[in-house]
Amino acid sequence: DTGVSQDPRHKITKRGQNVTFRCDPISEHNRLYWYRQTLGQGPEFLTYFQNEAQLEKSRLLSDRFSAERPKGSFSTLEIQRTEQGDSAMYLCASSLAEAGGEQYFGPGTRLTVT
Amino acid sequence: GENVEQHPSTLSVQEGDSAVIKCTYSDSASNYFPWYKQELGKRPQLIIDIRSNVGEKKDQRIAVTLNKTAKHFSLHITETQPEDSAVYFCAASKRVSSASKIIFGSGTRLSIRP
Numbered sequence: 001d002t003g004v005s006q007d008p009r010h011k012i013t014k015r016g017q018n019v020t021f022r023c024d025p026i027s028e029h030n031r032l033y034w035y036r037q038t039l040g041q042g043p044e045f046l047t048y049f050q051n052e053a054q055l056e057k058s059r060l061l062s063d064r065f066s067a068e069r070p071k072g073s074f075s076t077l078e079i080q081r082t083e084q085g086d087s088a089m090y091l092c093a094s095s096l097a098e099a100g101g102e103q104y105f106g107p108g109t110r111l112t113v114t
Numbered sequence: 115g116e117n118v119e120q121h122p123s124t125l126s127v128q129e130g131d132s133a134v135i136k137c138t139y140s141d142s143a144s145n146y147f148p149w150y151k152q153e154l155g156k157r158p159q160l161i162i163d164i165r166s167n168v169g170e171k172k173d174q175r176i177a178v179t180l181n182k183t184a185k186h187f188s189l190h191i192t193e194t195q196p197e198d199s200a201v202y203f204c205a206a207s208k209r210v211s212s213a214s215k216i217i218f219g220s221g222t223r224l225s226i227r228p
Contacts, residue, residue: 033215042203042218043158056215091157095214102148103216105157
């Protein structure tokens with residue numbers, strides 16, 4: 001499968017624990033995005049990278065959230081001291097800026113904080 | 115701030131009839147308008163998009179229209195089929211080099227009645 005992949009697909013954690021998600025974009029894509037989607041809502045932008053540079057962060061991304069893309073390929077999203085309100089689907093997308101920028105989404109990681 | 119509003123939130127049509135979903139956006143600098151289809155438990159998939167220099171675009175049974183003056187855009191699905199049942203999201207983006215995040219609407223749940 002040459003599409004965007006995410007790992008894990010599901011994560012259940014207790015409140016206060018840290019979690020880390022991984023996203024592997026389509027191999028030639030230089031842009032990578034993180035979104036959060038709650039039930040019945042559209043995806044909300046969190047942050048995006050062009051290569052290894054993090055170019056924009058939403059105000060939704062509190063100081064408990066951090067994202068990295070150290071080598072310009074895969075990315076990780078870490079949530080520290082999880083709260084019940086962090087329960088959501090975390091979606092990753094990638095695009096090739098030079099090709100018009102259409103974003104292709106991964107299957108998401110569903111986080112449940114108990 | 116940037117906002118995309120979408121109506122209706124739910125839509126039920128008879129198989130074979132047409133479905134129309136309408137969106138408005140707030141940021142006049144938006145110049146790229148993708149539409150995504152999300153089936154239950156699956157990732158959002160791009161089904162069609164339109165750029166600001168075009169007023170209408172059609173792909174088989176799907177068409178999108180854009181009125182930049184009014185900041186309105188719409189999705190039209192003709193000859194609806196059961197497999198069209200899904201949640202549809204409109205979105206807007208400013209496709210410049212450093213600001214390509216997508217702002218999504220809240221979604222329309224489309225049901226096709228047999």
